[in-house]
Amino acid sequence: MPEIEKQLAWYRTWQRRGIYAFISLVPATALTLWASGGTVLAAPLVIVVGGSIFALFSVAYFKVLRFRCPRCAECFTTKNRSGRSCANCGLPAYGSAPKESKPG
Numbered sequence: 001m002p003e004i005e006k007q008l009a010w011y012r013t014w015q016r017r018g019i020y021a022f023i024s025l026v027p028a029t030a031l032t033l034w035a036s037g038g039t040v041l042a043a044p045l046v047i048v049v050g051g052s053i054f055a056l057f058s059v060a061y062f063k064v065l066r067f068r069c070p071r072c073a074e075c076f077t078t079k080n081r082s083g084r085s086c087a088n089c090g091l092p093a094y095g096s097a098p099k100e101s102k103p104g
């Protein structure tokens with residue numbers, strides 16, 4: 001696997017983790033509250049589950065935000081909030097990446 005494709009795969013993985021954490025935060029917390037309702041453990045369980053998912057979302061968000069484009073070494077998502085392509089050089093994060101140019 002070429003180096004650019006490896007780095008883009010890492011980027012896509014963390015982007016997906018962030019999206020899944022964002023989507024599952026409220027349902028997982030509500031499900032935990034519902035399942036443990038009426039017991040002494042309800043509040044700590046909700047805090048642990050909600051806090052863990054929020055921590056995963058935060059880590060994924062900052063990893064995606066700080067990701068450097070493997071082609072131009074600029075911030076990948078600074079101007080382009082969707083994060084589907086490099087804000088500077090347009091390298092697509094999804095689909096087939098263009099071939100690395102060989103020196104010479």
Ligand SMILES: [Zn+2]
Nearest residue numbers: 069072086089
């Ligand atoms: Zn770029």
